[in-house]
Amino acid sequence: xxxxxxxxxxxxxxxxxISVGESLDAERLVxxxxxxxSLSAQGADIWFAEKMAAAGAVCAVPPTVNPGxxxxxxxxxxxxxxxxxxxxxxxxxAYRRLGAKLTYCCTPYLNDNIPxxxxxxxxxxxxxxxxxxxxIGAKTNRESAATALCAAITGFTPEYGLLLEENxxxxxxxxxxxxxxxxxxxxxxxxxxxxxxxxxxxxxGLPVKITTEQLIxxxxxxxxxxxxxxxxxxxxxxDSVTLRDALGNKKPKKTVLITxxxxxxxxxxxxxxxxxxxxxxxxxxxHYTYKQxxxxxxxxxxxxxxxxxxxLTSRCTKAxxxxxxxxxxxxxxxxxxxADTCVDEVPVWGIxxxxxxxxxxxxxxxxxxxxxxxxxxxxxxxxxxxxxxx
Ligand code: F3S
Numbered sequence: 155x156x157x158x159x160x161x162x163x164x165x166x167x168x169x170x171x172i173s174v175g176e177s178l179d180a181e182r183l184v185x186x187x188x189x190x191x192s193l194s195a196q197g198a199d200i201w202f203a204e205k206m207a208a209a210g211a212v213c214a215v216p217p218t219v220n221p222g223x224x225x226x227x228x229x230x231x232x233x234x235x236x237x238x239x240x241x242x243x244x245x246x247x248a249y250r251r252l253g254a255k256l257t258y259c260c261t262p263y264l265n266d267n268i269p270x271x272x273x274x275x276x277x278x279x280x281x282x283x284x285x286x287x288x289x290i291g292a293k294t295n296r297e298s299a300a301t302a303l304c305a306a307i308t309g310f311t312p313e314y315g316l317l318l319e320e321n322x323x324x325x326x327x328x329x330x331x332x333x334x335x336x337x338x339x340x341x342x343x344x345x346x347x348x349x350x351x352x353x354x355x356x357x358x359g360l361p362v363k364i365t366t367e368q369l370i371x372x373x374x375x376x377x378x379x380x381x382x383x384x385x386x387x388x389x390x391x392x393d394s395v396t397l398r399d400a401l402g403n404k405k406p407k408k409t410v411l412i413t414x415x416x417x418x419x420x421x422x423x424x425x426x427x428x429x430x431x432x433x434x435x436x437x438x439x440x441h442y443t444y445k446q447x448x449x450x451x452x453x454x455x456x457x458x459x460x461x462x463x464x465x466l467t468s469r470c471t472k473a474x475x476x477x478x479x480x481x482x483x484x485x486x487x488x489x490x491x492x493a494d495t496c497v498d499e500v501p502v503w504g505i506x507x508x509x510x511x512x513x514x515x516x517x518x519x520x521x522x523x524x525x526x527x528x529x530x531x532x533x534x535x536x537x538x539x540x541x542x543x544x
Pocket of ligand 1: 220221260279281438439440441466495496497498517518521
């Protein structure tokens with residue numbers, strides 16, 4: 155492959171992976187069975203995908219891809235410049251030529267690309283890598299869009315880090331002494347990354363039943379406040395039935411206590427000041443599940459929102475919502491389900507520059523701040539109450 159016998163594109167991708175592997179002391183490349191590429195439809199992403207496509211690369215393992223922005227939705231409301239539309243079309247064209255599955259979703263592990271326990275995969279997108287490692291028990295490193303694409307093209311990835319069994323045990327016990335009452339508590343817990351520090355945490359003291367949405371929130375926000383590819387929760391993480399299993403029978407390097415006060419401090423950092431006006435609500439970072447959309451629908455009851463509520467979700471979830479009449483019901487109430495789209499897309503959300511919104515996702519706040527959109531963070535119910543009351 156490296157010699158170009160399978161084409162110039164595969165040779166380029168192999169070169170990238172071998173260089174990464176050598177720099178991280180990987181001893182070999184191992185086959186992958188799935189990939190997810192955190193496409194962004196922005197400059198560097200378009201450059202790399204077009205370079206690979208022009209070199210004739212075609213994916214040996216068709217990857218799913220992250221959201222860009224919905225041409226359908228944003229063209230209809232005239233939110234797209236000619237240049238933005240052109241960039242999205244170039245992205246789509248390059249990834250189509252590469253043989254990717256154009257799913258445009260950042261929670262592929264729920265619908266389109268679900269690994270099995272123990273499967274070796276190459277996933278970029280931090281909320282996806284941590285979920286498949288920690289909740290499903292598949293194995294992936296925290297790949298970049300480029301390395302995940304190269305793995306998809308070649309069908310191989312360098313074996314290092316979280317692909318090696320001995321590197322997957324927890325080394326930090328996180329004692330949670332706080333009531334974890336709703337989905338938002340798990341986002342706040344995720345914001346404790348700085349206090350937890352580096353390493354692989356195992357969370358103790360959490361309720362026995364934790365929902366999919368809560369696990370998504372925890373993993374997502376751990377990568378806003380820190381950098382984590384894997385966490386353990388005894389009874390949730392496969393192979394970690396007990397704390398001992400999670401630690402691999404070793405002593406932890408440290409124990410960190412998270413209290414209700416810690417979570418409250420994180421909550422207070424993002425609150426709206428009294429009387430502060432809100433221009434919009436942004437939900438769905440990561441993409442909302444059908445269950446979350448139903449919850450918003452029931453929170454609205456008969457009310458209509460006086461400011462727009464944007465909910466980002468996957469194509470298939472939006473299709474189900476349409477089929478069930480929820481999409482129409484929500485749009486009559488100024489709530490817009492948008493597929494294929496990420497909060498980190500200046501070409502579409504740039505129009506919100508200088509405005510203030512609310513979201514249930516600290517990650518949304520972090521990304522939108524880069525283009526001067528202020529996002530205050532609160533639970534989804536409070537976001538909707540603001541939308542109704544404004
Ligand atoms: Fe998904 Fe974009 Fe948020 S990829 S997790 S909507 S920053």
